[in-house]
Amino acid sequence: MWDFHIIWEAQIYTRTVHKGHCTPLEALTGDTIDISEWTEFEFYDLVVYWDNRDGEAGQSIGRWLGPSHHIGSALCYYILTERATVLSRTSVQHITKEDFQIYEMKERVRMYRESLNRNIDAECANEEDDADFITDDVALPIGYQENEGEYFGPEDIPDVDEMIDTENARFEADSYDKFVGAEVILPNRGDLTLMAKAKRKVKSDDRNSPSFYNPLRDHSMYEIQFPHGTTDEVKANFIAECMVSECDPEGRQYRMLREISDHRKDSTALNVADSSYRTRAGNPAPKRTTKGWKLLIE
Numbered sequence: 001m002w003d004f005h006i007i008w009e010a011q012i013y014t015r016t017v018h019k020g021h022c023t024p025l026e027a028l029t030g031d032t033i034d035i036s037e038w039t040e041f042e043f044y045d046l047v048v049y050w051d052n053r054d055g056e057a058g059q060s061i062g063r064w065l066g067p068s069h070h071i072g073s074a075l076c077y078y079i080l081t082e083r084a085t086v087l088s089r090t091s092v093q094h095i096t097k098e099d100f101q102i103y104e105m106k107e108r109v110r111m112y113r114e115s116l117n118r119n120i121d122a123e124c125a126n127e128e129d130d131a132d133f134i135t136d137d138v139a140l141p142i143g144y145q146e147n148e149g150e151y152f153g154p155e156d157i158p159d160v161d162e163m164i165d166t167e168n169a170r171f172e173a174d175s176y177d178k179f180v181g182a183e184v185i186l187p188n189r190g191d192l193t194l195m196a197k198a199k200r201k202v203k204s205d206d207r208n209s210p211s212f213y214n215p216l217r218d219h220s221m222y223e224i225q226f227p228h229g230t231t232d233e234v235k236a237n238f239i240a241e242c243m244v245s246e247c248d249p250e251g252r253q254y255r256m257l258r259e260i261s262d263h264r265k266d267s268t269a270l271n272v273a274d275s276s277y278r279t280r281a282g283n284p285a286p287k288r289t290t291k292g293w294k295l296l297i298e
Contacts, residue, residue: 004065004078004086008043011066030280037067037075041094046109049079050091061112064092082112084119177201178215179222184242186224186234196224202233215240262296269293 014025015035026033041047045064065078071088079087099105179198186196203221208214218236225231269292276284 001065001080005043008066012038031283037077040075041077041092044080046095047079047092048095049087049089049093051089061095061108062087062089062092080116082115082119084116179236179239182239182243184239186226186232186239186242196226196232198239199223199225199231206236260295260297263293264296265293267292 015023015033015038017023020027023033041064043064043066047062047064048059049062050058051060060081062079062081065080065086068076068078068088073090076088076090077092079089079092081087095105095109100109180200181198183195183197200223201220202223205219205221207217207219216237218240220236221233222236222239223231223233224239270287270289274287276286279285
């Protein structure tokens with residue numbers, strides 16, 4: 001077991017920044033280090049693992065001894081069994097503090113400890129208490145951390161009702177309107193297709209029943225504004241039609257770009273010979289840039 005612990009300590013040390021701005025392993029290989037396998041468990045954590053997919057029937061108690069890189073897939077771990085043998089398993093979970101409160105789980109842990117002591121011909125003096133287990137995953141509010149004291153995060157986002165000036169009837173009506181603030185593609189008087197934004201409702205003429213709203217029966221008049229500052233007035237049903245026309249049958253939206261019709265490059269664009277570079281580990285990597293390329297769009 002000490003062999004596994006020494007290896008685990010060395011793995012943690014080589015993946016921890018001590019001096020400079022990178023870990024020793026990154027300085028050696030030149031690659032960013034993935035520490036996923038070392039963040040979930042601590043050495044000798046009490047865990048449950050599965051030998052098969054039969055649910056509770058295939059569940060066993062064990063001790064976590066570190067990542068297993070030569071057997072199994074990613075996130076495979078060494079597990080110390082009750083027979084003092086070491087297995088490699090991918091299906092491994094914590095025994096949480098809530099799990100340990102259950103009598104059956106406490107008995108299983110006690111039996112595991114007794115069996116392990118018999119098989120290694122030694123006696124483990126320490127017994128688990130609540131401090132040895134993690135709690136079930138509970139999402140903390142933004143700005144809070146466990147045992148961090150006072151709240152340090154951003155202020156709560158106010159509700160829209162708190163921000164509306166109820167004394168201004170026009171502003172209050174526009175704030176709750178279905179179309180005010182919407183950006184759609186509309187033709188202007190010059191027969192050009194431009195992006196327009198609904199600014200305010202000019203005249204209300206909703207011909208829908210109170211129980212059902214159909215935007216095509218809403219003839220209310222809205223003032224819209226184009227990017228160059230000109231304004232126009234259109235009906236709500238026309239705005240609704242333009243909003244629907246911007247979606248394809250699968251619900252994806254598109255805006256002003258219809259297609260890329262042509263392209264060209266100048267002398268600053270990379271050629272094939274200069275399109276990649278070597279990392280410090282000697283591995284080829286592409287240069288990610290669009291410098292020198294120009295697109296003709298419609």
